[in-house]
Amino acid sequence: MIRIRREQLDVFETAARERAIARMAERLRIACAAATSALDDRHLRGEIEAGMAQAARYGIENELDVTIFLECRLDLGPDFDTRDDTAWASAILNDETLFGEEKASLLADRDRGLW
Secondary structure: OOOOOHHHHHHHHHHHHHHHHHHHHHHHHHHOHHHHOOOOHHHHHHHHHHHHHHHHOOOOOOHHHHHHHHHHHHHHOOOOOOOHHHHHHHHHHOOOOOOHHHHHHHHHHHHOOOO
């Protein structure tokens, strides 16, 4: 039987998180070129990490869904989830009947002007 120690598992989790952040940064550089052009890699990483924590509070944790959340955050501002002018986002994010994937899909549709 193979045993994986907690320390080994932590290394795997850290590596997976780093790869996910790199993929999200690459996607955001393309999808949100105007918003990310002024950010160097260190600052973009900070935005991603802050956005990941913010998204997790709403149950959004899947990499693709977090990327959608980050796109909205970059397009609308880091406080888009609490402002009066984006109350539609707060309504989506705080709807406890929706799963993270559903919330991300609705955010994407609204941010793209589909409803």
